[in-house]
Amino acid sequence: MRIPSASPIHNAALADQLSSAINNKTKPLGSLGTLERLALQLGMIQQSVDVRLVRPAILVFAADHGIVAEGVSAYPQSVTWQMVENFLAGGAAINVFARQNGCALQIVDAGVNHDFGTRATLIDRKVAMGTHNFAQGQAMTEAECLRAIGHGIELIDGLDGNVVGFGEMGIGNTTAAAALMHKMTGIAVADCVGAGTGLPPEGIAHKASVIEAAVARHAEVREPLDILATFGGFEIAMIAGAMLRAAERRMVILVDGFIVTSALLVAARLHPAVLDYCVFSHCSNERGHQRMLEHLNATPLLHLGLRLGEGTGCALALPLLASAAAFLQEMATFDSAQVSQREG
Numbered sequence: 330m331r332i333p334s335a336s337p338i339h340n341a342a343l344a345d346q347l348s349s350a351i352n353n354k355t356k357p358l359g360s361l362g363t364l365e366r367l368a369l370q371l372g373m374i375q376q377s378v379d380v381r382l383v384r385p386a387i388l389v390f391a392a393d394h395g396i397v398a399e400g401v402s403a404y405p406q407s408v409t410w411q412m413v414e415n416f417l418a419g420g421a422a423i424n425v426f427a428r429q430n431g432c433a434l435q436i437v438d439a440g441v442n443h444d445f446g447t448r449a450t451l452i453d454r455k456v457a458m459g460t461h462n463f464a465q466g467q468a469m470t471e472a473e474c475l476r477a478i479g480h481g482i483e484l485i486d487g488l489d490g491n492v493v494g495f496g497e498m499g500i501g502n503t504t505a506a507a508a509l510m511h512k513m514t515g516i517a518v519a520d521c522v523g524a525g526t527g528l529p530p531e532g533i534a535h536k537a538s539v540i541e542a543a544v545a546r547h548a549e550v551r552e553p554l555d556i557l558a559t560f561g562g563f564e565i566a567m568i569a570g571a572m573l574r575a576a577e578r579r580m581v582i583l584v585d586g587f588i589v590t591s592a593l594l595v596a597a598r599l600h601p602a603v604l605d606y607c608v609f610s611h612c613s614n615e616r617g618h619q620r621m622l623e624h625l626n627a628t629p630l631l632h633l634g635l636r637l638g639e640g641t642g643c644a645l646a647l648p649l650l651a652s653a654a655a656f657l658q659e660m661a662t663f664d665s666a667q668v669s670q671r672e673g
């Protein structure tokens with residue numbers, strides 16, 4: 330399987346053209362703040378001053394994690410499949426926010442420990458009934474990891490829009506994401522571990538000790554794909570593959586919270602240019618997310634104290650993306666509206 334490779338966006342002439350278009354709008358210079366940075370990024374991604382957001386979609390990848398056997402989550406594993414049912418019934422937060430913002434939603438079984446049977450609206454890409462417990466061995470085999478990445482690539486190729494957001498659902502996946510973060514960044518485990526779905530302080534300390542022991546056990550693992558296979562999840566691997574393909578196809582990538590950003594750490598180690606295509610929707614309340622974003626030199630759009638996942642940050646950020654594109658498209662210029670320019 331070929332791992333997609335994103336190209337870095339270099340086009341100084343277009344950057345100048347976009348900056349002029351933004352600066353000539355009827356507003357004090359720089360007064361649309363972050364929306365100006367966003368409009369510039371959208372133009373650079375689409376290689377045009379005529380930015381259009383077409384059929385945005387959010388893909389929610391669900392999977393289970395063998396590491397839950399170590400008692401690292403506040404909720405039982407069965408919540409993963411039960412929430413998938415909730416997604417399919419339209420009742421989860423991501424359903425509400427996606428509907429509210431006119432965003433298509435796809436739910437993918439990446440490796441949930443449950444037999445859903447044949448379901449019309451569930452995309453079945455189940456690699457296995459959850460990963461193995463990485464406290465005892467590798468979470469997944471190299472073949473399973475590559476299969477998950479391949480599914481992510483192929484799901485992007487099935488989209489017909491140019492904006493894709495990523496969400497996930499998987500009890501135990503903040504433990505996998507924290508281990509990935511530690512291995513990919515070198516940041517101390519204690520600074521990567523948080524409450525997840527709501528562990529108390531003793532639970533967080535236990536979770537950190539489980540990760541410390543697993544990291545010591547797998548100390549020799551250094552390459553990004555090996556790190557992903559050793560500590561990751563099927564949903565995380567699928568998201569990493571999908572992100573690389575989305576960047577290769579020059580799509581706008583909306584990044585959600587802690588777990589989705591951990592997938593990006595792997596993708597960006599393989600092809601750093603993927604970052605040029607990423608819009609960071611929010612900073613999660615999960616301890617570690619802020620440091621993860623800083624490591625990527627990323628500025629999140631929203632600080633709402635979210636720690637839900639599911640792609641909710643992406644859905645909430647979508648109207649801001651739309652506003653950035655709309656002001657670039659529709660706002661009058663100083664010339665067209667005959668408004669006087671700044672003095673001096």
Ligand SMILES: O=C(O)c1ccc[n+]([C@@H]2O[C@H](COP(=O)([O-])O)[C@@H](O)[C@H]2O)c1
Pocket residue numbers: 401402403404497498499500501502503504524525526527585586587588589613614615618635636637638639
């Ligand atoms: O997106 C985030 O930043 C985020 C932070 C904390 C928890 N979550 C969600 O909570 C679940 C994982 O939490 P846990 O405690 O079971 O590892 C998983 O379904 C995630 O979607 C998500």
Ligand SMILES: Cc1cc2nc[nH]c2cc1C
Pocket residue numbers: 404408412497498499526637638639
């Ligand atoms: C209820 C519930 C909903 C979620 N959505 C994403 N992660 C979740 C974890 C729990 C526990």
